[in-house]
Each structure stands twice: as C-alpha cells, then as structure tokens.
C-alpha cells in the first residue's frame with residue numbers, strides 16, 4: 660500500500676449530495692449459485708427502477724470479468740480479490756447516490772462481510788439478497804451449460820460442485836427462485852426499498 664497519499668475531502672458533505680440529487684445511494688448485493696437467477700432478477704429490477712427514473716446501475720459478474728477483473732481467475736484468492744474490488748466499486752457508486760445492483764456468486768461469507776463493512780463504515784446502506792435455489796434446480800436450468808462441464812471435470816473450482824458456497828445467515832431479503840417468479844422477486848425488493856425510503 661502507498662504511504663505518500665492523503666485523502667481529499669469531498670466538495671459537498673455526505674448529507675448534501677443525496678439532498679441535491681433527490682436520491683440516496685444503496686448497494687443491493689445479490690448472492691447465490693450460478694443459475695440461481697441473480698442476473699435475471701437484477702436486470703428486471705434495473706429496468707423497473709430506470710422506468711421510475713431512478714439513477715440505477717448493475718455490476719454483473721461476467722461483464723466485470725471482461726474488463727476491470729479480467730486478470731482474475733476462479734481460485735479462492737482470485738475470488739476474494741474479485742469481490743474486494745466489486746465491494747469498493749459498488750461503494751463508490753452508492754456514494755454517488757446510485758442504486759447499485761451487484762450480481763456475483765460471491766460464495767464466501769467473509770468476502771461479503773468485507774463489502775458490507777466497507778459500505779457501513781461509509782454510512783452507506785448494504786442490502787444482501789440471497790437468490791436461493793437448490794443445486795438440483797440450478798443444475799437442471801444450466802443456461803450456460805456450465806454445470807454439465809463442471810460435472811465432466813472440464814471446469815475446476817466450480818461453485819456448488821467443486822468449490823464451496825456459503826449461504827448468507829441473515830440476508831435482508833431471501834428469494835427462493837424455485838418458488839417465486841421474477842416479477843414477484845422484483846416486487847419484494849422494490850417493497851423493501853420503498854419501506855426504507857430509497858425509492
């Protein structure tokens with residue numbers, strides 16, 4: 660870490676920015692197995708919020724790995740670093756008063772805790788959404804054919820098959836996508852955001 664650096668104070672206070680922009684920032688952190696429905700729900704939610712004219716942006720796993728995180732693999736250390744960077748980036752977006760949606764498997768509880776802590780230390784809200792479906796269901800869905808490849812041993816460190824997934828213990832929102840459709844999931848998350856005065 661560099662030592663000759665000094666944090667530059669903001670142009671407006673942390674309280675002033677949301678008032679000036681008429682919007683509070685928040686990070687909605689989706690976590691769950693591959694094919695559980697994180698991207699599907701985050702996309703539908705993003706669309707819904709944009710149509711309400713809310714400043715909203717989605718940071719999505721594969722997309723980020725094409726750019727910012729293209730130097731990272733899927734071993735445990737790389738996954739830690741992947742989520743550390745996303746935690747930092749989502750914090751910046753939330754600080755800019757954006758409703759920030761992150762859709763990453765983020766399999767490790769400790770990594771998600773670091774992202775939450777980063778936000779909370781900065782006075783920013785962090786909403787963890789557990790997108791939950793049994794392995795048998797996601798394996799049946801397999802929209803990218805990844806489970807098939809993982810079972811055949813063609814992909815190593817695959818979450819749920821050859822790498823762990825640590826389910827959240829107390830997520831703000833728990834969506835079982837084998838029981839609840841996308842529309843209902845969006846309705847539940849927007850109800851939460853509305854109750855907490857984010858929208």
Ligand SMILES: Nc1ncnc2c1ncn2[C@@H]1O[C@H](COP(=O)(O)OP(=O)(O)OP(=O)(O)O)[C@@H](O)[C@H]1O
Nearest residue numbers: 692693694695696697698699800802836839840841
């Ligand atoms: N209730 C539901 N909610 C979300 N997706 C569902 C639901 N029911 C079925 N699906 C289907 O499950 C699949 C979920 O794929 P999606 O890409 O959203 O998963 P993901 O969690 O983002 O996976 P990855 O971690 O690989 O990016 C899609 O094909 C979607 O149509």
Ligand SMILES: [Mg+2]
Nearest residue numbers: 697698720762
């Ligand atoms: Mg996805």
